[in-house]
Amino acid sequence: MKIRGILWIAALFAFLVGQTAFPADLDNNGIEDSYEQALAEKFCPSLQLHSGDQGVSPEPVEIMDINSMNLWVRVFNELGQYVYEKQVHDNFDPPISYYYPWLETGNYSYIDGDVYVYTGRPPGLAYARYYLAFHYEWAGQVNNSAGWYNAYADEATNNYYHDTIYAHLFMDEQTDKYVIQYWFFYPFNDYINNHEGDWEHINVVVTDQNPENAQIEKVVYYFHHFYRPISPYWYVVDGTHPVVFVGGHGYVEHIGGVMVSTEAILIAVIG
Numbered sequence: 520m521k522i523r524g525i526l527w528i529a530a531l532f533a534f535l536v537g538q539t540a541f542p543a544d545l546d547n548n549g550i551e552d553s554y555e556q557a558l559a560e561k562f563c564p565s566l567q568l569h570s571g572d573q574g575v576s577p578e579p580v581e582i583m584d585i586n587s588m589n590l591w592v593r594v595f596n597e598l599g600q601y602v603y604e605k606q607v608h609d610n611f612d613p614p615i616s617y618y619y620p621w622l623e624t625g626n627y628s629y630i631d632g633d634v635y636v637y638t639g640r641p642p643g644l645a646y647a648r649y650y651l652a653f654h655y656e657w658a659g660q661v662n663n664s665a666g667w668y669n670a671y672a673d674e675a676t677n678n679y680y681h682d683t684i685y686a687h688l689f690m691d692e693q694t695d696k697y698v699i700q701y702w703f704f705y706p707f708n709d710y711i712n713n714h715e716g717d718w719e720h721i722n723v724v725v726t727d728q729n730p731e732n733a734q735i736e737k738v739v740y741y742f743h744h745f746y747r748p749i750s751p752y753w754y755v756v757d758g759t760h761p762v763v764f765v766g767g768h769g770y771v772e773h774i775g776g777v778m779v780s781t782e783a784i785l786i787a788v789i790g
Contacts, residue, residue, distance in 0.1 A: 549690025550697060550728045557730040559686035562723045564701055565760040575671055576682040577703035582674055583657050583716065585627050594641050595634070595650040605642060607653070612640040615651065657706055657715045664709040671706060690728075696736070699723045723761060735759065 542551040550558070566577070583589075587608055592615065594602040607615050607622060616622040618637060621629045635651045658670035674680070685702040701721050708717035722739040726732070737750040738761045754762045 548688055549692075550688050554728050554730055555686075555688050558688065558697075558725070558728065558733060559699060559701075561730045561733065561759050562699055562725060562735065563684060563686075563760055564721060564723075564763045565756045566703075566763045575668075575705060575707075577684055578680050578706060579683040580704055582678070582680050582706055583655060585655060586625070587622070589656050589659075590622075590627065590630075591654055591656050593652040593654065594644075595652070597648050597650075599650065602641070602644065602649070610642045611637070655715060662713070664713075667707040667709060667715070674706075697725050697728050697733070699725065721761065721763060735761070 543553065544550065545552055588606070590607045591604050592607050593604050596602055605611075615637060617639075619629070619635065621627075630653045632652075635653070637649045637651050638647070639649075640646045641649060658666050661667065661670070683704070685704070687700040687702065689698055689700075690696070691698050699722070701723065703719045705717045705719070707713075707715045720741050722737075722741070723735060724737040724739070726734045726736050735753060735755070737748055738753040739746055739748045740763070756762060
């Protein structure tokens, strides 16, 4: 009887534990899901425009309109020598998608900075082993500031995108600190390493995951190839919004950020 009683009590305890309502953290980032949007909005940075820029704003990634028509590939021979650039759907034999079927499904999230091996006949070339580097041509085959600004103006006329800041929240496993990363995406950078597609970000370290209690502990500004933590002398507006002073031409001259607008900003929480 004693053993049965102990087993029954243990089973009841297990049942009660199983029924306990724990705060939801479905993305497993160490922060309650119900807190994330309010936390991201409370500390969303205030970006100060550079007077010399032409109003290029942080945009949603959808502005790039990624599809097979603006997906290009640089072809290199086995010696690593550049040969030419072609669109991925040009007459490769076999098609590039034979080796990389995710191109057929439009799952371009696989594409990164790696070089891919291809064995076959690129258009006008002999059958051999080649190396491919994928990239997008958002503005067409235009690789200069004037072309990029024109493409951006066309986008503003034909597709109105809300200025967007992406927020990535997590608890730092090494410090047990709550961190909000604010990411800004720009369709191009025309100052250093001229290129299409550019990300900048800052980290805001806060004292609590509950937005009602959270205060700024530290702000970390990230530049090209280095970063600068600011504590306790960060500059905020409205009490909780760190200021990001914008550098010109897609580069950070002062503290964080690049070419932004003073219009309303949409915060997209990505976990």
